Amino acid sequence: MKKHWWILGSLIALLALLVGTVAWQQQTSKQAAAPTKDSRTKQRTARSTVAKPKVKPWIKLKQPLKLPILMYHSISSGNQLRVPSRQFQQEMAYLQRHHYRTLTADEAVRALTTNTIPSKKVVWVTLDDAYKDNLTHGLPVLEQTKVHATINAITGFTHKANHLTLSEMKQMKATGRVDFASHTVQHLDLNEITAAQQKTELVNAKTWLDAKMHQNTKVLCYPAGRADGTTHRLAKQAGYSIALTTQEGLAQMSQGRYNLSRLRVTPGMTTATFASLLAVKNN
Numbered sequence: 001m002k003k004h005w006w007i008l009g010s011l012i013a014l015l016a017l018l019v020g021t022v023a024w025q026q027q028t029s030k031q032a033a034a035p036t037k038d039s040r041t042k043q044r045t046a047r048s049t050v051a052k053p054k055v056k057p058w059i060k061l062k063q064p065l066k067l068p069i070l071m072y073h074s075i076s077s078g079n080q081l082r083v084p085s086r087q088f089q090q091e092m093a094y095l096q097r098h099h100y101r102t103l104t105a106d107e108a109v110r111a112l113t114t115n116t117i118p119s120k121k122v123v124w125v126t127l128d129d130a131y132k133d134n135l136t137h138g139l140p141v142l143e144q145t146k147v148h149a150t151i152n153a154i155t156g157f158t159h160k161a162n163h164l165t166l167s168e169m170k171q172m173k174a175t176g177r178v179d180f181a182s183h184t185v186q187h188l189d190l191n192e193i194t195a196a197q198q199k200t201e202l203v204n205a206k207t208w209l210d211a212k213m214h215q216n217t218k219v220l221c222y223p224a225g226r227a228d229g230t231t232h233r234l235a236k237q238a239g240y241s242i243a244l245t246t247q248e249g250l251a252q253m254s255q256g257r258y259n260l261s262r263l264r265v266t267p268g269m270t271t272a273t274f275a276s277l278l279a280v281k282n283n
């Protein structure tokens, strides 16, 4: 009888030991998996450092923004719409030397619609019609001077010999120095066609650019600067945020967001005249 009690006691002790060991092991592994409060804080700090690089906030203006939008076409010579590459080089070098922040299309939209600027001196360089010389003569200058420019492309002209092809446009965009806005499909005078035709020109150009260039095209530039109230309404309906004319002057939202003025750069213009175009203080 005594022997039986001894065996039973030993078995109970063994069982208790076994249960205790398993429980202890589970507790230990749980502690290893669960981070301590201290290590959690460290992880959070590390994550927020990666996710939020220090971005300089844009300057909120007290007065409505007056934005100089330069208008170029071909970088060559021959007529009043063509600016020779040497002049273009000198003007872009001027912007770099005087620390102008050259806006992208998206930045220009943001600046105008929120009345803020990323830097005290801002300018938006635009080139109309997407001529092939924008690649051969324009891009090397933009890369050398670190200037950004927006090219207003005629989406139905990309197969024409003296215009940029789609692959050339993609190549230019990939440099980070150029982006593309809409200059309609066929460069028709919008005042001379019906509202339905205008709608097709505005919508199809945006659809093409959005799909082919993988972007949301926010800027429209009217062919020959021509537009009326109907065009402004259609531009809004098509999804554009702003539109550019060829009316001379600094762009201001009071002109209407689908009716913004630009500054024409003419061949032979002196650097002093060029500088005076940009001379505006925003505060």
Ligand SMILES: [Zn+2]
Pocket: 128, 129, 183, 187, 222, 223, 224
């Ligand atoms: Zn044009």
